[in-house]
Amino acid sequence: MRLTDEQWAVIQPLLPHPTKTTRRGRPRRDDREVLEGILWILRTGAQWSELPRAEYPPKSTSHERFQEWNEQAVFPLILAALYEQLEDQELLDLREAFIDGTFSPAKKGATKFGPTKKGKGSKIMIMVDANGIPLAVQVCSARPAEVTLVQETLEASFGLDFPKRLIGDKAYDSDGLDEELRHLGIEMIAPNRRNRRKTQDGRPLRRHKRRWKVERTIAWLQSFRRVRTRDEVKAVNFLAMVQLACILILVRIISG
Template sequence: MRVQQHDAVELTDQQWDLVAPFFSDPPRRTDGKGRPRTSSRPILNGILWILRTGAPWKDLPARYPSRSTCHRRFQEWISSGVLDRVLQALYEQLADQGQFNLSDCYIDATFVSAKKGASRFGKTKRGKGTKIMAITDANGLPIAVHTASASPHEVTLVHDTLDASFGFDLPQRLIGDRAYDSDQLDVELAAQGIEMIAPNRRNRAKTQDGRALRRYKRRWRIERLFAWLQNFRRLVVRWKQHDGNFFGMVQLGMMVVLLRRLQRCL
């Protein structure tokens, strides 16, 4: 598989400086034996190449460390919670600069088809797949992400998605499509101080104030986030990916989105 150079996603020096403390290079063995472990920056760039192109690990170009080195380090970062901490840190930096607006937040899911033995998928009318649940702020910046089987209804995944927030602040209003029209969900979120705004399903009596529903017209902001994520071809189709590895790729996609915004602010 041949992929052009411009298809790669490599961090700029400024972006790397923002996340470098979390991807610190592994220490040498205390006995001095063995080869020194490869620096983290080229490994991260190699993983981002896989994320962007969707290519198999065996097609990783020679300009990056070996596929086994990149894949092994990727799994180490997942298991040790490095990617969770990176997203939390980027959220805090953007919040300190006043970049987040939690007055109106948007929630939705996108479907990712699962192929050849991917784990944790569900059968739907569209075939086997996984859901990526996400929440953005009023500016369209991601503030939470969660993955789940495609089978459960989205309304049952709202709390898990809120729990996966990058920060500790709750949205004032959560805006979704008709899939989120639920009296029970309205009550549960209200107990947390969150107003749920969603158009009523056709078989339901009108329960939403028309003035509040005007905010629904700005849901294109979360659709834009999913469009950004679909530029990362590894997130369009799941090919034999374990749950943790797939979610790690989703987190890296979110990291790139936040880094690009943070870089513009500096």
């Protein structure tokens, strides 16, 4: 997958600059070449061994650089920097946000996965702003109910600003969650489950009809096959792939 010059201009300043060493050996491969190889894996979902040698650096170079950046927490730092750029360009709308989870079947001996009716897998929790721009993402076992994962998702925010309203589906209908978020200055809006007393109605609840924005963003994430189906054994590696997909989404918005 190739980056445009405009997209690379956004990403390049945010990548770490390796310190020079006197150790002899092959010169370090260009970051752009390596990143494009990693993005090819992200997009196609192929194994590292299938990376086309004629177009990208060797699989060992690409995988090692991915691990290096992941261990240095480069991807969360890039997301935080992109969040600031979006704020500076007044592209974020935090008057309301939407939250949802999506299932990714786990292959191999993956960690942080759980059995569900859909099989064994991981859950990706995502929060987006009023325009569908990703604000937070996290990976967890697919077993816990989404209502129990809201606080962790908020803490995984790329920035420090919380939305005024958080909108979810019936899975988020909970008096406990409403009270918990109220202490954070967030109004939780979710339609009531059938067996619940009616606590929300009228104008605020009509905001729920705009939940298609988070569903659209989930579709964007799932267009990356490495996100749609989890191949990484380690949860930190799978999260890095999801974060990298979010980086691409934000970069496309910033670069126009």
